[in-house]
Amino acid sequence: MARRVGLDISAAWIEAGGLHVCWHPRELLVVAFATMAMHVTTTPDFALLPELPPEVFTAPLRKPGHVGDDWLEPAQTAYSSEEHAIWNDLYARQMQVLPGRAASAFLKGLDQLNLDRGGIPDFQALSAELGALTGWSVVPVPMLIPDHVFFWHLANRRFPAGNFIRNRETFDYIQEPDVFHDVFGHVPMLTDPVYADYMQEYGRAGWKAMRHNRLKALGALYWYTVEFGLIQESEGIKAYGAGILSGPTEATFAIEAESPNRIMLNVDRVMRTDYVISDLQPTYFVIESFEDLYRQTVERDFDRLYRSLGPAFTYANSAVIDVDNVLHRGSQEYLLRGGRGSGARPV
DSSP states (O other), X not given: OOOOOXXXXXXXXXXXXXXXXXXXXXXXXXXXXXXXXXXXXXXXXXXXXXXXXXXXXXXXXXXXXXSOTXXXXXXXXXXXXXXXXXXXXXXXXXXHHOTTTBOHHHHHHHHHHTTTSSSSOOHHHHHHHHHHHHSOEEEEESSOOOHHHHHHHHHTTEEEEESOOOOSTTSSOOSSOOHIIIIIIIGGGGGSHHHHHHHHHHHHHHHHHHHHTOHHHHHHHHIIIIITOEEEETTEEEEOOHHHHTOHHHHHHHHHOSSSEEEEOOHHHHTTBOOOSSSOOSEEEEESOHHHHHHHHHTSOHHHHHHHOOSSOSBOTXXXXXXXXXXXXXXXXXXXXXXXXXXXXXX
16 A cells, blocks of 8 residues: 655555655655556645534534634724733733743744734734745634634634733633734744744644544644644754743743653654643653654654544653653653642742
8 A cells, every 4th residue: 555645635646557656745756666556635625614524523612603614803803002011011021031942933933023013913914024934824813713724724824813812810821822822922933934834734634634533633733843842952942832932831841840741752642642721731742843843744644643543542641651752751740739720839
């Protein structure tokens, strides 16, 4: 059987005359085989919003009446002066924490997009600047949106950002991603060409995950890379995940604390690993580079991987297993003392 290369499900295998030929965005692979057959995989039309099959399990979300099937807001919110002030205060707080802890690509992206110009960025102007760099845009959405809609936007190089901002009461922690998390945390990374390509390929991978009913597994990959990923740089381990970069406690905890594990990324292992949404992570996964992240995911045979995955996760979020390349085996003190709910110190 031919081995499909990558997350890119637009790849098509043609087997004829003893050759298997696969078109891939980055390279053309030609591999000799002894069989003669013909099998072509149809190319999804990424311009069209995919239908969610009824047998695919997703969290039910009630769509607001004023948005269409794309879940896009008609316009960006006209924010008040207080809401702009909240952005400015959040920005200032993070910039006291992130130098020395944030990935160089993130800090470069902040500078390129001039996100410290004051107030919540205008999405139209931000999209023009980002589009000139990597072809991405930022679009407003009212809340968390369904997986298949989110994948569709990413596949078309559109990043959905919350059309609201937290208030003073939720200043330190908000569970649903707001405009600060989405724009400050995610968008600067989209200025990096390789990372920007990874994000598009991740969106395209959603079609395949839906076919196999393994959206939860693909969500784990997003969680441990895009939201809570770490990267090795010459000065040490730095954060590139938006969930780390947009919060002061996790930015310090992920890089410096003794409690969490820090393990080199293994895609197969990550997609079998549970994760925690409402607290600091017991485990972080580390990449060598964004080229390494792209290679590990886009060149992975995900059809075969999805067929081997069960519907539930295999590993606990604090587990260290025999195949792990462990950079730091955490004490798990924070988790064992009860985490956020018990008032445990993030050490």
